[in-house]
Amino acid sequence: MKNTVEKSLKALSRCFVLDSNISINDYVPLDLSKSNKDLASVDVSSSNKLESYIHAHITAHQAKVAYGGYIETRNIYQRSTYFKAANPETERNIHLGLDLWIAAETPIYTPLDGTVHSFKNNTTFGDYGPTIILKHHIDNLEFYTLYGHLSSASIENLKVGHVFNKGQQIATLGDASVNGDYAPHLHFQIIKDMQDYKGDYPGVCSKMDLEFYKENCLDPNLILKL
Template identity: 55%
Template sequence: MKNLLEILRQTESAKVISNDISYADYVALDLSVTNEILVTQKLATAKDYEEYIQDYLNRNKAKIAFGGYIEHRNLYQRSTVFKNDNTDERNIHIGLDLWINDSAPIYAALEGKIHSLQNNDALGDYGPTIILEHKIEDFTFHTLYGHLSLDSLIGKKEGDFVEKGEQIATLGLPPINGDYAPHLHFQIIIDMENKKGDYPGVCSSKTLPFYLQNCPDPNLLLKIKS
Protein backbone atom coordinates (compact mmCIF):
# COMPACT_ATOMS: atom_id res chain seq x y z
CA MET A 1 0.00 0.00 0.00
CA LYS A 2 1.28 3.48 -0.87
CA ASN A 3 1.91 5.97 1.91
CA LEU A 4 0.98 9.64 1.68
CA LEU A 5 4.48 10.81 0.77
CA GLU A 6 4.61 8.40 -2.17
CA ILE A 7 1.24 9.67 -3.38
CA LEU A 8 2.33 13.32 -3.12
CA ARG A 9 5.50 12.58 -5.06
CA GLN A 10 3.37 11.19 -7.88
CA THR A 11 0.94 14.13 -8.09
CA GLU A 12 1.31 16.68 -10.86
CA SER A 13 3.26 19.78 -9.82
CA ALA A 14 1.24 22.58 -8.27
CA LYS A 15 1.78 26.32 -8.61
CA VAL A 16 0.69 28.24 -5.52
CA ILE A 17 1.89 31.74 -6.45
CA SER A 18 2.02 33.89 -9.61
CA ASN A 19 0.95 31.21 -12.05
CA ASP A 20 2.43 33.09 -15.02
CA ILE A 21 5.98 32.90 -13.63
CA SER A 22 7.92 29.85 -14.78
CA TYR A 23 9.93 27.73 -12.35
CA ALA A 24 12.90 28.61 -14.58
CA ASP A 25 12.62 32.11 -13.08
CA TYR A 26 12.89 30.84 -9.47
CA VAL A 27 16.11 30.96 -7.47
CA ALA A 28 16.96 29.24 -4.18
CA LEU A 29 17.42 31.61 -1.23
CA ASP A 30 19.37 30.80 1.94
CA LEU A 31 18.22 32.69 5.06
CA SER A 32 19.84 30.28 7.50
CA VAL A 33 22.26 31.05 10.31
CA THR A 34 25.02 29.51 8.20
CA ASN A 35 24.72 32.23 5.54
CA GLU A 36 27.61 34.51 6.49
CA ILE A 37 26.42 37.22 4.09
CA LEU A 38 23.37 37.86 6.30
CA VAL A 39 25.65 38.75 9.23
CA THR A 40 27.22 41.61 7.27
CA GLN A 41 23.86 42.87 5.97
CA LYS A 42 22.47 43.82 9.41
CA LEU A 43 18.91 43.01 8.39
CA ALA A 44 16.40 44.08 11.05
CA THR A 45 13.18 45.36 9.44
CA ALA A 46 10.77 44.17 6.75
CA LYS A 47 12.14 46.92 4.51
CA ASP A 48 15.69 45.66 5.01
CA TYR A 49 14.65 42.18 3.89
CA GLU A 50 12.65 43.54 0.94
CA GLU A 51 15.71 45.38 -0.33
CA TYR A 52 18.03 42.41 0.28
CA ILE A 53 15.70 39.95 -1.48
CA GLN A 54 15.03 42.27 -4.42
CA ASP A 55 18.75 42.78 -4.90
CA TYR A 56 19.24 39.02 -4.71
CA LEU A 57 16.52 38.46 -7.33
CA ASN A 58 18.02 41.12 -9.60
CA ARG A 59 21.54 39.71 -9.34
CA ASN A 60 20.27 36.22 -10.17
CA LYS A 61 17.92 37.46 -12.91
CA ALA A 62 15.05 35.74 -11.12
CA LYS A 63 11.47 36.69 -10.23
CA ILE A 64 10.73 34.50 -7.17
CA ALA A 65 13.07 33.26 -4.44
CA PHE A 66 12.23 30.02 -2.69
CA GLY A 67 13.44 27.83 0.15
CA GLY A 68 13.56 27.56 3.88
CA TYR A 69 12.30 24.07 4.66
CA ILE A 70 14.02 22.85 7.87
CA GLU A 71 16.13 26.01 7.81
CA HIS A 72 17.60 27.26 11.11
CA ARG A 73 17.02 31.03 11.12
CA ASN A 74 17.70 34.06 13.28
CA LEU A 75 15.01 36.31 11.82
CA TYR A 76 12.40 35.29 14.43
CA GLN A 77 14.26 36.71 17.41
CA ARG A 78 12.41 40.03 17.33
CA SER A 79 9.07 38.33 18.06
CA THR A 80 7.74 36.91 21.33
CA VAL A 81 5.64 34.49 19.25
CA PHE A 82 8.68 32.23 18.98
CA LYS A 83 10.20 32.55 22.45
CA ASN A 84 8.95 33.05 25.98
CA ASP A 85 10.09 32.04 29.45
CA ASN A 86 8.16 28.75 29.39
CA THR A 87 9.23 27.31 26.02
CA ASP A 88 12.32 26.47 24.03
CA GLU A 89 13.17 28.95 21.30
CA ARG A 90 11.51 28.09 17.98
CA ASN A 91 13.86 28.90 15.12
CA ILE A 92 13.63 26.01 12.63
CA HIS A 93 11.34 26.77 9.68
CA ILE A 94 9.05 23.87 8.74
CA GLY A 95 7.34 25.33 5.67
CA LEU A 96 8.57 26.56 2.31
CA ASP A 97 8.76 30.29 1.58
CA LEU A 98 8.18 31.93 -1.80
CA TRP A 99 9.49 35.52 -1.83
CA ILE A 100 8.30 38.17 -4.29
CA ASN A 101 7.91 41.89 -3.61
CA ASP A 102 4.41 42.08 -5.01
CA SER A 103 0.76 41.48 -4.08
CA ALA A 104 0.90 38.25 -6.05
CA PRO A 105 -2.07 35.89 -6.60
CA ILE A 106 -2.12 32.74 -4.45
CA TYR A 107 -3.60 29.44 -5.66
CA ALA A 108 -4.81 26.21 -4.08
CA ALA A 109 -2.22 23.45 -4.45
CA LEU A 110 -4.90 20.77 -4.69
CA GLU A 111 -8.64 20.33 -4.74
CA GLY A 112 -10.15 20.48 -1.27
CA LYS A 113 -12.14 22.63 1.10
CA ILE A 114 -11.42 25.47 3.49
CA HIS A 115 -10.53 23.92 6.83
CA SER A 116 -10.17 27.27 8.62
CA LEU A 117 -9.00 30.85 8.26
CA GLN A 118 -7.83 33.53 10.65
CA ASN A 119 -5.81 36.72 11.00
CA ASN A 120 -2.84 35.83 13.22
CA ASP A 121 -1.92 39.45 13.80
CA ALA A 122 0.92 39.34 16.34
CA LEU A 123 4.26 40.77 15.25
CA GLY A 124 6.17 38.05 13.42
CA ASP A 125 3.15 35.76 13.03
CA TYR A 126 1.41 34.71 9.81
CA GLY A 127 -0.99 37.60 9.52
CA PRO A 128 -4.02 36.52 7.44
CA THR A 129 -3.94 32.73 7.00
CA ILE A 130 -5.95 30.14 5.08
CA ILE A 131 -5.76 26.39 5.73
CA LEU A 132 -7.20 23.91 3.23
CA GLU A 133 -8.14 20.28 3.82
CA HIS A 134 -7.46 17.68 1.15
CA LYS A 135 -8.29 14.01 0.68
CA ILE A 136 -6.33 11.69 -1.61
CA GLU A 137 -7.31 8.03 -1.62
CA ASP A 138 -7.62 7.20 2.12
CA PHE A 139 -5.44 10.07 3.36
CA THR A 140 -6.51 13.42 4.78
CA PHE A 141 -3.99 16.24 5.09
CA HIS A 142 -3.82 20.04 4.93
CA THR A 143 -2.02 22.91 3.25
CA LEU A 144 -1.42 26.23 4.98
CA TYR A 145 -1.04 29.58 3.20
CA GLY A 146 0.35 32.32 5.45
CA HIS A 147 1.24 36.04 5.14
CA LEU A 148 -1.78 36.89 3.00
CA SER A 149 -3.71 40.12 2.50
CA LEU A 150 -6.69 40.99 4.70
CA ASP A 151 -8.95 40.92 1.64
CA SER A 152 -8.06 37.24 1.23
CA LEU A 153 -10.26 36.38 4.22
CA ILE A 154 -13.34 38.24 3.00
CA GLY A 155 -16.27 36.19 1.73
CA LYS A 156 -14.81 32.84 2.70
CA LYS A 157 -15.99 30.33 5.28
CA GLU A 158 -15.08 26.89 6.57
CA GLY A 159 -16.22 24.13 4.26
CA ASP A 160 -16.09 26.15 1.03
CA PHE A 161 -14.94 23.94 -1.86
CA VAL A 162 -11.82 24.96 -3.80
CA GLU A 163 -10.44 23.54 -7.02
CA LYS A 164 -6.78 22.87 -7.70
CA GLY A 165 -5.29 26.02 -9.19
CA GLU A 166 -8.17 28.24 -8.04
CA GLN A 167 -7.04 31.65 -6.78
CA ILE A 168 -7.79 31.71 -3.06
CA ALA A 169 -5.88 34.81 -1.92
CA THR A 170 -3.39 37.54 -2.66
CA LEU A 171 -0.05 38.01 -0.97
CA GLY A 172 0.04 40.40 1.97
CA LEU A 173 2.38 43.34 2.45
CA PRO A 174 3.99 44.53 5.70
CA PRO A 175 2.88 45.19 8.37
CA ILE A 176 -0.37 43.24 7.74
CA ASN A 177 1.52 40.04 6.83
CA GLY A 178 3.21 39.76 10.22
CA ASP A 179 5.63 42.55 9.24
CA TYR A 180 7.83 40.57 6.87
CA ALA A 181 9.09 41.19 3.37
CA PRO A 182 6.29 39.90 1.11
CA HIS A 183 6.32 36.12 0.81
CA LEU A 184 4.03 33.11 0.95
CA HIS A 185 4.59 30.58 3.71
CA PHE A 186 3.36 27.28 2.27
CA GLN A 187 3.21 24.21 4.49
CA ILE A 188 1.89 20.65 4.39
CA ILE A 189 0.30 19.48 7.66
CA ILE A 190 -0.95 15.94 8.17
CA ASP A 191 -2.53 16.22 11.64
CA MET A 192 -3.87 19.68 12.56
CA GLU A 193 -3.93 18.63 16.25
CA ASN A 194 -7.38 20.23 16.64
CA LYS A 195 -6.01 23.67 15.72
CA LYS A 196 -7.91 26.08 13.50
CA GLY A 197 -6.68 29.08 11.56
CA ASP A 198 -3.15 28.59 12.80
CA TYR A 199 -0.47 25.94 13.07
CA PRO A 200 3.23 26.24 14.00
CA GLY A 201 5.41 27.10 11.03
CA VAL A 202 8.56 27.23 13.11
CA CYS A 203 9.68 24.69 15.71
CA SER A 204 12.42 24.08 18.25
CA SER A 205 15.20 21.53 17.88
CA LYS A 206 13.50 19.38 20.54
CA THR A 207 10.22 19.16 18.63
CA LEU A 208 11.77 18.85 15.15
CA PRO A 209 11.46 15.02 14.95
CA PHE A 210 7.67 15.28 15.37
CA TYR A 211 7.29 18.06 12.81
CA LEU A 212 9.46 16.28 10.27
CA GLN A 213 6.79 13.55 10.31
CA ASN A 214 3.75 15.82 10.52
CA CYS A 215 4.94 18.52 8.09
CA PRO A 216 6.72 16.91 5.14
CA ASP A 217 8.65 18.90 2.55
CA PRO A 218 6.20 21.15 0.63
CA ASN A 219 8.26 20.67 -2.51
CA LEU A 220 6.66 17.22 -2.74
CA LEU A 221 3.67 19.12 -4.15
CA LEU A 222 5.34 22.09 -5.81
CA LYS A 223 8.22 20.23 -7.49
CA ILE A 224 10.16 23.45 -8.07
CA LYS A 225 13.55 21.79 -8.37
CA SER A 226 14.36 18.10 -8.58
Protein backbone atom coordinates in the same frame (compact mmCIF):
# COMPACT_ATOMS: atom_id res chain seq x y z
CA MET B 1 3.44 -1.38 0.79
CA LYS B 2 1.19 0.97 2.79
CA ASN B 3 0.15 4.11 0.94
CA THR B 4 1.08 7.39 2.61
CA VAL B 5 0.43 11.06 1.94
CA GLU B 6 4.14 11.48 1.18
CA LYS B 7 4.12 8.65 -1.34
CA SER B 8 0.96 9.97 -3.04
CA LEU B 9 2.32 13.53 -3.28
CA LYS B 10 5.61 12.28 -4.72
CA ALA B 11 3.65 10.66 -7.55
CA LEU B 12 1.97 13.94 -8.53
CA SER B 13 3.04 16.13 -11.41
CA ARG B 14 4.29 19.59 -10.43
CA CYS B 15 1.57 21.77 -8.90
CA PHE B 16 1.42 25.54 -8.48
CA VAL B 17 0.62 28.10 -5.78
CA LEU B 18 1.83 30.99 -7.94
CA ASP B 19 0.97 31.75 -11.57
CA SER B 20 1.71 28.59 -13.55
CA ASN B 21 3.09 30.75 -16.37
CA ILE B 22 6.11 31.64 -14.23
CA SER B 23 8.87 29.42 -15.60
CA ILE B 24 10.74 27.16 -13.21
CA ASN B 25 13.87 28.98 -14.47
CA ASP B 26 12.48 32.17 -12.90
CA TYR B 27 12.71 30.67 -9.39
CA VAL B 28 15.97 31.12 -7.46
CA PRO B 29 16.87 29.45 -4.15
CA LEU B 30 17.31 31.77 -1.17
CA ASP B 31 19.31 30.90 1.96
CA LEU B 32 18.05 32.69 5.09
CA SER B 33 19.73 30.29 7.49
CA LYS B 34 21.89 31.50 10.35
CA SER B 35 24.87 29.96 8.55
CA ASN B 36 24.53 32.40 5.62
CA LYS B 37 27.37 34.84 6.29
CA ASP B 38 25.92 37.39 3.83
CA LEU B 39 23.12 38.04 6.32
CA ALA B 40 25.57 39.20 8.97
CA SER B 41 25.55 42.66 7.36
CA VAL B 42 21.72 42.76 6.98
CA ASP B 43 19.40 43.97 9.72
CA VAL B 44 16.99 41.02 9.42
CA SER B 45 14.80 42.54 12.15
CA SER B 46 13.75 45.19 9.60
CA SER B 47 11.19 44.02 7.05
CA ASN B 48 12.30 46.82 4.68
CA LYS B 49 15.98 45.90 4.84
CA LEU B 50 15.30 42.20 4.46
CA GLU B 51 13.03 42.96 1.50
CA SER B 52 15.83 44.98 -0.12
CA TYR B 53 18.26 42.08 0.37
CA ILE B 54 15.80 39.58 -1.14
CA HIS B 55 14.94 41.88 -4.05
CA ALA B 56 18.66 42.33 -4.83
CA HIS B 57 19.12 38.54 -4.73
CA ILE B 58 16.24 38.01 -7.15
CA THR B 59 17.49 40.75 -9.47
CA ALA B 60 21.08 39.46 -9.44
CA HIS B 61 19.83 36.07 -10.63
CA GLN B 62 17.43 37.57 -13.20
CA ALA B 63 14.61 35.70 -11.47
CA LYS B 64 11.04 36.54 -10.42
CA VAL B 65 10.65 34.46 -7.25
CA ALA B 66 13.02 33.46 -4.43
CA TYR B 67 12.17 30.29 -2.57
CA GLY B 68 13.36 28.02 0.19
CA GLY B 69 13.51 27.57 3.92
CA TYR B 70 12.13 24.11 4.72
CA ILE B 71 13.79 22.87 7.95
CA GLU B 72 16.06 25.93 7.83
CA THR B 73 17.44 27.25 11.15
CA ARG B 74 17.08 31.04 11.09
CA ASN B 75 18.05 34.03 13.23
CA ILE B 76 15.25 36.17 11.80
CA TYR B 77 12.83 35.11 14.55
CA GLN B 78 14.98 36.46 17.39
CA ARG B 79 13.35 39.88 16.94
CA SER B 80 10.02 38.56 18.31
CA THR B 81 9.25 37.38 21.84
CA TYR B 82 6.72 35.04 20.18
CA PHE B 83 9.58 32.65 19.32
CA LYS B 84 12.17 33.30 22.03
CA ALA B 85 13.04 30.96 24.91
CA ALA B 86 15.68 30.96 27.63
CA ASN B 87 16.80 27.47 26.64
CA PRO B 88 18.37 27.18 23.14
CA GLU B 89 16.82 23.71 22.82
CA THR B 90 13.30 25.14 23.14
CA GLU B 91 13.81 28.35 21.14
CA ARG B 92 11.62 28.22 18.02
CA ASN B 93 13.89 28.99 15.07
CA ILE B 94 13.51 26.07 12.61
CA HIS B 95 11.24 26.86 9.68
CA LEU B 96 8.63 24.20 8.79
CA GLY B 97 7.24 25.53 5.53
CA LEU B 98 8.60 26.74 2.20
CA ASP B 99 8.68 30.48 1.56
CA LEU B 100 8.04 32.05 -1.84
CA TRP B 101 9.28 35.65 -1.87
CA ILE B 102 7.46 37.85 -4.38
CA ALA B 103 5.58 41.17 -4.36
CA ALA B 104 2.55 41.99 -2.22
CA GLU B 105 -0.82 41.50 -3.97
CA THR B 106 0.57 38.57 -5.98
CA PRO B 107 -2.29 36.07 -6.55
CA ILE B 108 -2.11 32.74 -4.71
CA TYR B 109 -3.71 29.58 -6.10
CA THR B 110 -4.60 26.21 -4.63
CA PRO B 111 -2.32 23.49 -6.04
CA LEU B 112 -5.00 20.82 -5.57
CA ASP B 113 -8.74 20.59 -5.06
CA GLY B 114 -9.40 21.69 -1.48
CA THR B 115 -11.98 22.76 1.08
CA VAL B 116 -11.51 25.65 3.50
CA HIS B 117 -10.74 24.02 6.84
CA SER B 118 -10.23 27.32 8.69
CA PHE B 119 -8.84 30.83 8.45
CA LYS B 120 -7.71 33.52 10.86
CA ASN B 121 -5.80 36.76 11.16
CA ASN B 122 -2.85 35.87 13.39
CA THR B 123 -1.88 39.36 14.47
CA THR B 124 0.99 38.76 16.92
CA PHE B 125 4.21 40.49 15.81
CA GLY B 126 6.18 37.99 13.73
CA ASP B 127 3.20 35.69 13.17
CA TYR B 128 1.42 34.81 9.91
CA GLY B 129 -1.08 37.65 9.68
CA PRO B 130 -4.05 36.51 7.54
CA THR B 131 -3.91 32.74 7.08
CA ILE B 132 -5.93 30.13 5.17
CA ILE B 133 -5.84 26.37 5.74
CA LEU B 134 -7.25 24.01 3.12
CA LYS B 135 -8.18 20.36 3.60
CA HIS B 136 -7.35 17.92 0.80
CA HIS B 137 -7.85 14.25 0.00
CA ILE B 138 -5.51 12.12 -2.07
CA ASP B 139 -5.81 8.35 -2.50
CA ASN B 140 -8.35 8.32 0.37
CA LEU B 141 -5.86 10.07 2.65
CA GLU B 142 -6.52 13.45 4.30
CA PHE B 143 -3.99 16.25 4.67
CA TYR B 144 -3.86 20.05 4.84
CA THR B 145 -2.03 22.99 3.30
CA LEU B 146 -1.44 26.30 5.05
CA TYR B 147 -1.04 29.70 3.35
CA GLY B 148 0.39 32.42 5.59
CA HIS B 149 1.20 36.15 5.24
CA LEU B 150 -1.81 36.90 3.04
CA SER B 151 -3.66 40.18 2.49
CA SER B 152 -6.54 41.11 4.79
CA ALA B 153 -8.92 40.99 1.83
CA SER B 154 -8.09 37.30 1.34
CA ILE B 155 -10.15 36.27 4.38
CA GLU B 156 -12.84 38.95 4.41
CA ASN B 157 -15.60 36.95 2.70
CA LEU B 158 -14.25 33.44 3.18
CA LYS B 159 -16.36 30.65 4.64
CA VAL B 160 -15.36 27.35 6.24
CA GLY B 161 -16.33 24.54 3.88
CA HIS B 162 -15.93 26.61 0.72
CA VAL B 163 -14.59 24.44 -2.09
CA PHE B 164 -11.71 25.59 -4.29
CA ASN B 165 -10.78 23.68 -7.44
CA LYS B 166 -7.17 23.04 -8.37
CA GLY B 167 -5.66 26.16 -9.95
CA GLN B 168 -8.31 28.51 -8.56
CA GLN B 169 -7.17 31.76 -6.93
CA ILE B 170 -7.67 31.65 -3.16
CA ALA B 171 -5.86 34.77 -1.95
CA THR B 172 -3.34 37.55 -2.55
CA LEU B 173 -0.16 38.28 -0.61
CA GLY B 174 -0.08 40.90 2.10
CA ASP B 175 2.57 43.52 2.82
CA ALA B 176 4.48 44.14 6.05
CA SER B 177 1.65 46.21 7.52
CA VAL B 178 -0.60 43.13 7.78
CA ASN B 179 1.56 40.02 7.33
CA GLY B 180 3.36 39.92 10.69
CA ASP B 181 5.91 42.55 9.59
CA TYR B 182 7.81 40.57 6.98
CA ALA B 183 8.96 41.24 3.46
CA PRO B 184 6.06 40.04 1.24
CA HIS B 185 6.07 36.28 0.77
CA LEU B 186 3.92 33.19 0.97
CA HIS B 187 4.56 30.67 3.74
CA PHE B 188 3.35 27.37 2.27
CA GLN B 189 3.18 24.33 4.53
CA ILE B 190 1.90 20.75 4.31
CA ILE B 191 0.36 19.35 7.49
CA LYS B 192 -0.81 15.78 8.04
CA ASP B 193 -2.54 16.20 11.42
CA MET B 194 -3.97 19.60 12.38
CA GLN B 195 -4.08 18.68 16.11
CA ASP B 196 -7.25 20.73 16.64
CA TYR B 197 -5.64 23.98 15.44
CA LYS B 198 -7.88 26.31 13.44
CA GLY B 199 -6.62 29.12 11.25
CA ASP B 200 -3.15 28.58 12.62
CA TYR B 201 -0.46 25.91 13.00
CA PRO B 202 3.17 26.22 14.13
CA GLY B 203 5.35 27.24 11.19
CA VAL B 204 8.51 27.38 13.25
CA CYS B 205 9.66 24.83 15.83
CA SER B 206 12.43 24.21 18.34
CA LYS B 207 15.29 21.75 17.99
CA MET B 208 13.67 19.69 20.75
CA ASP B 209 10.43 19.26 18.78
CA LEU B 210 11.95 18.94 15.32
CA GLU B 211 11.50 15.20 14.81
CA PHE B 212 7.77 15.39 15.53
CA TYR B 213 7.24 18.33 13.17
CA LYS B 214 9.36 16.85 10.37
CA GLU B 215 7.03 13.85 10.44
CA ASN B 216 3.84 15.93 10.58
CA CYS B 217 4.89 18.75 8.22
CA LEU B 218 6.12 17.26 4.97
CA ASP B 219 8.50 18.95 2.53
CA PRO B 220 6.37 21.38 0.46
CA ASN B 221 8.51 20.49 -2.57
CA LEU B 222 6.57 17.21 -2.73
CA ILE B 223 3.86 19.42 -4.26
CA LEU B 224 5.78 22.34 -5.79
CA LYS B 225 8.71 20.29 -7.16
CA LEU B 226 11.09 23.25 -7.38
